[in-house]
Amino acid sequence: MDDQRPLFIPVILGTARKGRTSAAVANLMVGQISTRTGVTTELIDIATVPMAVDDAGEGIKDGRFAGLMAAADGLVIVTPEYNHGYPGLLKHVLDSCLKEYIHKAVGIVGVSAGGFGGTRVIENLLPVMRELGLVTIFWDVNVSNVRKAFDESGELRDPALLPRIDKFLRELFWMSRTLRYGREKVAVDQ
Amino acid sequence: MCGATMNAHAEKPVVPISAEEAGSANAVIGLIEEVHQCPHCGAVQSRRV
Numbered sequence: 001m002d003d004q005r006p007l008f009i010p011v012i013l014g015t016a017r018k019g020r021t022s023a024a025v026a027n028l029m030v031g032q033i034s035t036r037t038g039v040t041t042e043l044i045d046i047a048t049v050p051m052a053v054d055d056a057g058e059g060i061k062d063g064r065f066a067g068l069m070a071a072a073d074g075l076v077i078v079t080p081e082y083n084h085g086y087p088g089l090l091k092h093v094l095d096s097c098l099k100e101y102i103h104k105a106v107g108i109v110g111v112s113a114g115g116f117g118g119t120r121v122i123e124n125l126l127p128v129m130r131e132l133g134l135v136t137i138f139w140d141v142n143v144s145n146v147r148k149a150f151d152e153s154g155e156l157r158d159p160a161l162l163p164r165i166d167k168f169l170r171e172l173f174w175m176s177r178t179l180r181y182g183r184e185k186v187a188v189d190q
Numbered sequence: 191m192c193g194a195t196m197n198a199h200a201e202k203p204v205v206p207i208s209a210e211e212a213g214s215a216n217a218v219i220g221l222i223e224e225v226h227q228c229p230h231c232g233a234v235q236s237r238r239v
Contacts, residue, residue: 005232057207070234099236102200102225133202133225183199184229 007039007073007176014079014090016047021146022111024154026078029109029141032165033076039173041076044068046093053092061096069100074176075134078109080146081121086128094132102133103183105175107168109141117142137175139168191233196226204238211238 011033013026026043033041044065052060069075079086106129110118122140129136141164143149151157202223206212215221225236 071232098202098204099223099225099234102202102223102234102236133200180232183227184197184232187198188201189198 007173007180008041008071009033009039009074009076009172009176010042010044010068010072011076011078012090012093013043013045013047014077015082015087016045016089017080017087020080021113021150022078022080024150024156025109025111025143025146027154028150028156029076029078029165032162032169036169036173042068046089049093051089051092051096056092057095058098065093066097066100069097072100072104073180074105074107074172075101076107076109076172077125078111079118079121079125080111081116081118084120085124086121091128094128098132103179104134105137105172105179106134107137107139107141107172109143109168111143111146113146115144117144135175135179137168137171139164139171141165141168191235192228192231194228194230196228196233196235198224198226200225 011026011029013023015022030041030043033039049062049065051062079090108122108125110122112118119142126136143161149157202225204221204223206215206221211221221238223236223238225234227234
């Protein structure tokens with residue numbers, strides 16, 4: 001394995017809604033990952049991924065998004081909870097790839113306007129992650145009362161969330177490194 | 191891609207996306223997507239069998 005190659009952990013902002021408060025959360029995650037050595041990241045805003053709406057699945061794959069997923073060692077998905085579920089556009093974008101995800105780590109950040117921090121949307125997303133071949137970690141980040149958690153400029157008001165994000169990222173990086181070794185060195189028929 | 195031998199690390203069960211794939215899929219196992227990754231450049235490739 002090329003140990004010199006840094007981990008690439010992009011952050012997917014999982015909503016295109018105007019005025020989305022999840023954007024501040026996604027920017028926070030990008031900022032936190034950017035402070036870590038040996039890891040690179042990039043914000044992927046699904047609002048900017050060109051997707052047909054008269055078709056679905058790998059047939060509408062966007063070259064740039066697919067390339068980023070292929071290059072990724074792990075993913076952070078920042079998702080709001082809409083009606084107890086995940087945004088339809090997030091699913092539409094995720095469904096456009098498959099082989100690019102296999103045996104890669106994923107951590108989910110749930111965002112809610114209320115007090116539950118997206119626990120329902122995270123639980124709803126887990127079976128999708130499994131079927132896409134992604135390996136989920138046992139840490140989540142739950143951002144509750146998101147409009148109070150961030151100020152008007154998108155800055156985090158209370159640093160109490162940061163230790164949770166730290167644990168989340170440490171586990172995500174461990175899983176990403178371990179799975180990269182497996183993808184590159186461990187054959188399925190061994 | 192750099193030309194190095196890729197590692198076949200996964201056999202993922204997938205849903206047939208055409209009548210031809212549905213017809214050729216194994217009755218018990220179904221359709222498989224073999225996934226390969228390069229240990230040097232990280233390139234990803236797959237094929238459905």
